[in-house]
Amino acid sequence: MATVDVVRSGSAGHTETDNYLTHSKGLLSWLLTLDHKRIGVMYLIATSAAFLLGGFFALMVRTELWTTGRTIMNHDTYNQMFTLHGAVMVFLFIIPGIPAALGNFILPIMLGAKDVAFPRLNLASFYLWMMGATFFLAALSFTGLDTGWTFYTPYSTTDFGTGKDNAIISAVMGVFILGFSSIFTGLNFLVTIHTMRPPGMTWFRMPLFLWAIYSTAIIQVLATPVLAITLLLLLVEKTLGFGIFDPQLGGDPVLFQHFFWFYSHPAVYIMILPAMGVISELIGVNCRRHIFGYRFIAYSSVAIALLGFLVWGHHMFTSGQSKLASVVFSAITFSVAIPSAIKIFNWLSTMYKGSITFNAPFLYALSFMFLFTIGGLTGLFLATLSVDVHLHDTYFVVAHFHYVMVGGALTSFLGGLFHWWPKISGKMYSETPARISALLVFLGFNLTFLPQFVMGTRGMPRRYYNYLPEFEPFHQWSTIGAYVLGAGALLAFATVIHSIFRGKPAPMNPWGGASLEWTCSSPPPHNNFDKAPSVEDCYDYDKLVWDEKTGGYLMRK
Amino acid sequence: MSEHAVADPHTGHDGHQGHNPFHAHHFDTPKQQFDAGKFGMWLFLVQEVLFFSGLFVFYAIVRVNHPEIFRWGHQALDPFYGFVNTIVLIFSSLTMAWAVRCAQKGQRTGLIVNLVITLVCAGVFLCVKYVEYSAKFEHGFLWAGRFNPHTEDHAGDHSATEGTTSHDSGHADASHAASAEGHGGHAHGPVGPPPKNAGVFFSIYFGMTGLHAIHVIAGIAAITWILVRSVRGDFGPDYFGPVDYVGLYWHLVDLVWIYLFPMLYLIE
Ligand SMILES: [Cu+2]
Numbered sequence: 001m002a003t004v005d006v007v008r009s010g011s012a013g014h015t016e017t018d019n020y021l022t023h024s025k026g027l028l029s030w031l032l033t034l035d036h037k038r039i040g041v042m043y044l045i046a047t048s049a050a051f052l053l054g055g056f057f058a059l060m061v062r063t064e065l066w067t068t069g070r071t072i073m074n075h076d077t078y079n080q081m082f083t084l085h086g087a088v089m090v091f092l093f094i095i096p097g098i099p100a101a102l103g104n105f106i107l108p109i110m111l112g113a114k115d116v117a118f119p120r121l122n123l124a125s126f127y128l129w130m131m132g133a134t135f136f137l138a139a140l141s142f143t144g145l146d147t148g149w150t151f152y153t154p155y156s157t158t159d160f161g162t163g164k165d166n167a168i169i170s171a172v173m174g175v176f177i178l179g180f181s182s183i184f185t186g187l188n189f190l191v192t193i194h195t196m197r198p199p200g201m202t203w204f205r206m207p208l209f210l211w212a213i214y215s216t217a218i219i220q221v222l223a224t225p226v227l228a229i230t231l232l233l234l235l236v237e238k239t240l241g242f243g244i245f246d247p248q249l250g251g252d253p254v255l256f257q258h259f260f261w262f263y264s265h266p267a268v269y270i271m272i273l274p275a276m277g278v279i280s281e282l283i284g285v286n287c288r289r290h291i292f293g294y295r296f297i298a299y300s301s302v303a304i305a306l307l308g309f310l311v312w313g314h315h316m317f318t319s320g321q322s323k324l325a326s327v328v329f330s331a332i333t334f335s336v337a338i339p340s341a342i343k344i345f346n347w348l349s350t351m352y353k354g355s356i357t358f359n360a361p362f363l364y365a366l367s368f369m370f371l372f373t374i375g376g377l378t379g380l381f382l383a384t385l386s387v388d389v390h391l392h393d394t395y396f397v398v399a400h401f402h403y404v405m406v407g408g409a410l411t412s413f414l415g416g417l418f419h420w421w422p423k424i425s426g427k428m429y430s431e432t433p434a435r436i437s438a439l440l441v442f443l444g445f446n447l448t449f450l451p452q453f454v455m456g457t458r459g460m461p462r463r464y465y466n467y468l469p470e471f472e473p474f475h476q477w478s479t480i481g482a483y484v485l486g487a488g489a490l491l492a493f494a495t496v497i498h499s500i501f502r503g504k505p506a507p508m509n510p511w512g513g514a515s516l517e518w519t520c521s522s523p524p525p526h527n528n529f530d531k532a533p534s535v536e537d538c539y540d541y542d543k544l545v546w547d548e549k550t551g552g553y554l555m556r557k
Numbered sequence: 558m559s560e561h562a563v564a565d566p567h568t569g570h571d572g573h574q575g576h577n578p579f580h581a582h583h584f585d586t587p588k589q590q591f592d593a594g595k596f597g598m599w600l601f602l603v604q605e606v607l608f609f610s611g612l613f614v615f616y617a618i619v620r621v622n623h624p625e626i627f628r629w630g631h632q633a634l635d636p637f638y639g640f641v642n643t644i645v646l647i648f649s650s651l652t653m654a655w656a657v658r659c660a661q662k663g664q665r666t667g668l669i670v671n672l673v674i675t676l677v678c679a680g681v682f683l684c685v686k687y688v689e690y691s692a693k694f695e696h697g698f699l700w701a702g703r704f705n706p707h708t709e710d711h712a713g714d715h716s717a718t719e720g721t722t723s724h725d726s727g728h729a730d731a732s733h734a735a736s737a738e739g740h741g742g743h744a745h746g747p748v749g750p751p752p753k754n755a756g757v758f759f760s761i762y763f764g765m766t767g768l769h770a771i772h773v774i775a776g777i778a779a780i781t782w783i784l785v786r787s788v789r790g791d792f793g794p795d796y797f798g799p800v801d802y803v804g805l806y807w808h809l810v811d812l813v814w815i816y817l818f819p820m821l822y823l824i825e
Contacts, residue, residue: 115583117593187600195593196584225604229611233764241702242760244615249701250626250754255618259611 019426023526034119037524039126040105041424044417046129047101048493050092051410055486057085062448062482065475068467075465079146082463086149087171091178092133094409095267098274099220100125100185102416103213105424107189109517109524110207112198112533117191121184128181135174142167148463150264151175153245153256157237169238176231179224182270186220189213200535204295207515207538208284211298212277215305219266219273223309227263230256254319261312269308271405272372273301275412276343279365282415283347284539285513286362287354291539293346300339307336317388326385333383340376344369359511360434364415367442371407375400378453396456399449406485407445414441414492421496422510426523427503433495440488447481507552512544518553577795591798598802602809605772609813612765616820619757630758631824632747633698635689639822642685643814649678650811653780657804660797665790668800672784675807679777686770693759696746700763704756706747765817772810779803 020037030038060081064071073081108116116122139145144164147156156168193214197206234256236242243249245256284291291297313321313329347369356362378400382388391397414437422428451474456462460471467475509518515538520529536543544553577587584590620627656671692698697705783803786792792800 113583118597119581119583121597183604187597187604190600191593191597194596195589221600221604222607225608226611229608229768232768233611233615236700236764240700242764243701243757244760244764246701249760250619250623250757251701251760252618255615259614 018525019521019523020526021426021523032123034115034123035526036104036108036116036119036122037424037528039122040101040103042126043096043101043104043129044424046126046133047093047097050088050133051097051489052493054085054089054093055489057081057088059482059486061085062479064465065467066479068469068472076144076146078465079463080144083146083148084140087145087175088136089405090149090267090271091175092129092136094271094405095178095182096129096185097271097409097413098278098416099189099213099216099270100129100181102278102413102420103189103274104185106420106517107210107213108192108196109423109520109528110210110515110538111192111196111201112516112529112535113192113196114527114529116188117196118188121188125181125184125188128177128184132174132176132178132181135170135177139167139171139174142170145171150260151231151234152260153234153237153253154247156234157245159238165238169235172231172234172238176228176235179228179231182220183224183228186217186224189217190221193217198532198535204298205535205538206298208280208291208294208297208301209274209277209515211301212273212275212280215301216270216273216277218302218305219270219308223263223266223270226259227267230259230263233259254316254321257316257319258312261315262309265312265315266305266308268401268404269304271409273304275368275409276301278412278416278419279347279368280343281513281515282361282365282412282419283350285419285511285541286357286359286365287351288357288512288541289350289354290537290541291346292349292352293342294539296342297346300342303339304336307332307339311336314383314388317385318392330383330385334380337376337380340372344373344376357511358435359418359431360429360438361415361419361511363435363438364411364418364441367411367438367445368408368415371403371411371442371445375403375405375407378403391456393461394456395452395460395462398462399452399456402445402449402452406449410489411438411441411445414438414489417492417496419511420517421499422506423517423522423524425496425500425503426506427499428506428510429495429499429503433491433498437488437492437495440484440491442488444481444484444486444488448478448485449481451475451477451481504551507547507550509544509553510551512541512546512553514538514541514544579791579796587795594798594802595805598805602805605809609765609768612761612768613816616761616765619761623752623754623757625752626755626758627824629747629749629752629755630762631821633693633696633759634762634822635692636822638685638689639818642682643818645678645681645685646811646814649675649682650808652678653804653807657797657800660787660792660800661794663793665787665792668787668792669784672780672787676777676780676784679773679780682773683770686766693762698759699756700760701754701756704759706751706755762821765821769810769813769817772813776803776807776810779806 020035023035030042033039060073061078064073064078064081104116104122108114142163144160144162145167146164147168151168151172156172159165193206193210233242233244237245237251241249242251244251245253247253280291280297311329311333313325314333317326317330347365378396382391382397382400418429418434455471455474458471460467460474506522508521510522511518514536516529516533516535517524519533543556545556546552547554580587581590584593652671652674656668656675659665659667659671697703697707699705780803783800786799
């Protein structure tokens, strides 16, 4: 049944073996593929495109804020720009970015499996993503989507009688569909990890990336349906007048906020947990030292996933919820800092006395640790009731969120992309531009968002089109930073794309990783493993030696 | 290293005895495939429960804060219809479970018969729901935005039509004393003027039963698919996973209704 293509020779010099890229040909063999690797690659392309689109909107926002008044667009367009920036980045890029793109590719290989448990469902998830994205693009063409990515009622349910209504309906439909894409991906991964681990791979012999994806999947399956029903209620409210969030009809608009954040707080862990999983792998491999505190890192992922369900009220301290509820939410929010800190300290301990390779993935991992720590610690300011009342809805919140999401999720996405790129493409990227991209992202990011902390504490409200002249220098620093950050991200993608055409063939194990994905060829064959691999300690790097001839690591004899 | 070499992934067909054609190549054994499918279905059901949860939470909030809305609104629902639908769904769960048993034992005819009965029950459920919905539309008992009750205006003619139908069937089924007694008083619609925001009750009613009905329709589609495959003879003792999974789904649909019935029809 396996149609092994006639081996083509000559093109890149490493076609002696059949791999998933050459396994079958033609556009349809990609569009209808059930191979998790190809689906992962399609996700990678799609989510990267979404990232570039969201990044474009971000630069538009930042450019407009260069001066106090109008710079390049009117206030209506500005409102749409920040809405689209947030919605595209959150729903189309960060949530699916690491799990659906990198996770899809790596997870079954790390498990020594041939595929995920439900390959058809996996492909269906991808097409649900495409459908959701299409609804978003439709919302773009209707013009006027300016609710912010949160779709707060009663604004979103107001009958405007313009194209804005259609734009909101279309975007909400889009998020609803994307939600199911996310649910099915999570479900697939949970089942795969539960039922398809190879003999010998007990729970505590799994790579930490899998623990992170597992915790993420729990949230995807448990939290996303609540968003789905909320958006469905929003839709029937807007189209039929169900009145569930409309006080005039006996509903409650704050209920929407409760429902929305019941999903969207856990959703920030959907965004950050896979990132932490990537970092655990990058730190271990590039320090050539057994990851420190394996069990603590594993448990802390699950702890973050579970605690994440109990803190949604910290988005609503000023919404009029009861004081008691606020105190409880505040206290639980503080407790999330514990598992997060456990991870940071364990990574630092892993680095201690390690022999560190400062390649691009590791530089991204370092950026992550630096930026995520700042993002996490400023979260404590916002969890403090009295402080939050002042910082609420200011640029401080914007900066905090971006330190976690961009400083955390984006840097680890790029780090993970570089780390696994030789495996995905079979090509080595060139190290120097990759390192420069890491540097640009790091510097540009800090230049963008550090001034926003300062502005926030001085009272600059978020989402404003006009601002007081005293904030102008901060905004200008921030805008310059955004362009540097954008240049860094573009350079990263350019480096990766360049390697497709000019990169050297990648060895099986270029970094000396000890988890299973480094034991199959680069790129992996259609079935991943010709023989079921034996499972050993995935953080024991001593068993590997550098081999000059292949330019990679080999098992010590 | 070579312990697992039994399953040779090269060929796609591995050397298992009694290999069935539905064994997907990425699973080592049919058992692993079955376990994966079953666990996946359970996770899907968990997801479904959370999907319904939003409406249940809204129900609880309104019920606690404004019990008068429920006290007035529920009188528009005829417990008799709700009761009939409850019996129909519970019975269909029985036939569905029986169908799974038949599939496991390789009894093709029994499987087909049970699936057909389950489908018929699902159809009956939707028909009853249709009758109920039409009555609500007729009387303007609609969700908050369209709530426009007009029972008081021409109480005579409307209660006559609705009253007779339910009375007849109610007495025919004498054993269900509780429902007959209940609906006798309620068939004429809510008593007294509607409280403020009474429409919220019907938002909840249409929201919950509507979402449930969508799940019934999805169930009909799934059972039809299973039925086609049963006629084709796909299932037997070696392979009955899909029947089992659809069965689980159908029981959840049933279970949700078992909560909805008392929560909407049987409150005082
Ligand atoms: Cu939060």
